[in-house]
Amino acid sequence: MALRIVPTDFLTVQDAIVASSPGDSIKILAGTFDGFEVDVENLKIFGCGIGRTIIAGAPAQGTSDGVVVSADRTILQGFTVQGFQASGVEVNSNNNILKSIESTASNNGFTNNGENNLIIKCVASINGGHGFEFLDSGRMSCLIRNESSQNFLRGFSVNGRINFFIHNIAKDNVNAGFFLFGTLNSVWSNTSIRNQFGVQIEFNSTSNQVIKNNVCNNVNSGIIVQTFVGPGLNVIDSNIVRNNGTDDTDAGILIPTGRTGNTIRFNKARNNFEFDIEAGPGAEPPNNTFDGNKCGNSDPPGLCT
Structure with missing residues (x-):
């Protein structure tokens, strides 16, 4: 297991990846470097910290993204990615860890197309699209203690299945803080403030859990459940709204x-x-279950205790 240092041993991160074998590590020193694609499994690539190691300039080869993760079991940590036409960081593989990465001023901050990925303590801000986007194949992944703010669409946009969002913050996004368009996703103990919508469960989303979140000061509804075809089976439980x-x-x-x-x-x-x-016409009890909610008023009356 070798350690390769950029730019001391190799001028670019991509050159260091080409020279690496599974299990190796790459250290990126402070400075500004081009984008790269991780296509060797089980690499650890770490910078000197957000704002010190910066990935900008030329995108990963053959893409418009800053960093592309194409190999499984990659660990990325400790750098800023900024100013790319597509995603700052795009993950197309499985069983990866992204920690303490900032993605800013790109189209999307982070895009997940893989399974069993962990994204922890990352920041997405001032992106032209979504802060964090999970596409249909973005499944069985976990986001913990991330922040998504001032993005021009959604803070967290989820099309995938069986993903977990725990202790994240979505604030000041132009569209929804959390947007669920998938199935069996769990949004637990997050904060969604000053977005257009706090938590938006869209038309084909079923069996999602929105539990113990703080949803405050959003321009439109705090939590809106728009599942339309058949029973939604979504659970909205113990939130502060x-x-x-x-x-x-x-x-x-x-x-x-x-x-x-x-x-x-x-x-x-x-x-x-x-x-x-x-609850609109046809959405009142018994068509949906309302139980134990503490609130000041409701329409129709009686949805509060």
Whole structure:
């Protein structure tokens, strides 16, 4: 297992990767370097820290992305990626770890197309699209203690299945803080503040869990469940939902007309506009289950205890 240092041993990160074997490590010193593709398995590539080691300039060869992870069991840690036409970091493989990476001023911050990936303590900000995007093949992965802010679309956008979002922050994003368009995803103990929507569960999303989150001060509804075809089977449980909404189409927790089969329970909702909890025609009990919610008002009445 060898250690290769950029730019001391190799001028570029890509040159160091080409010379590496599985199990090797690459240290990137402070400075600015071109993008790269990781196509050798089981490499550890680490910089000197966010803002000190910077990946900018030319993208990974053959792409418009900054860093592309194509090999399994890669560990990336400790650098900034900025200014790329596509994604700052795109992961197309499995069983990888991304830790303490900043992705800024690209189209998307991070894009996950793989399975069983861990993304921890990363930052996505001021990107033209999403901060963190999970495509259909982005499955069974875990995001812990990341921050996604001031992106021009969504903070966390999820099309995949069976992903876990724990203790993340989405703030000041132009669209939703958390946008779920997949199945069996869990959003636990996150914070979503000052976005357009706090948590948005979209039309074909079923069996998602939104539990113990702080959802506050979002422009439109705090949590909206828009699953339309068949029972949604989404669980909205024990969230704090405050000060969301600006007009009569909004609510703290909103179940629009005709949405059925969801469970909304034990939430604390206050000072939302126009209602703390609202269920449209056909979405009221017994079409959805409302139980143990502490709130100031609801439409129809009786959804609060």
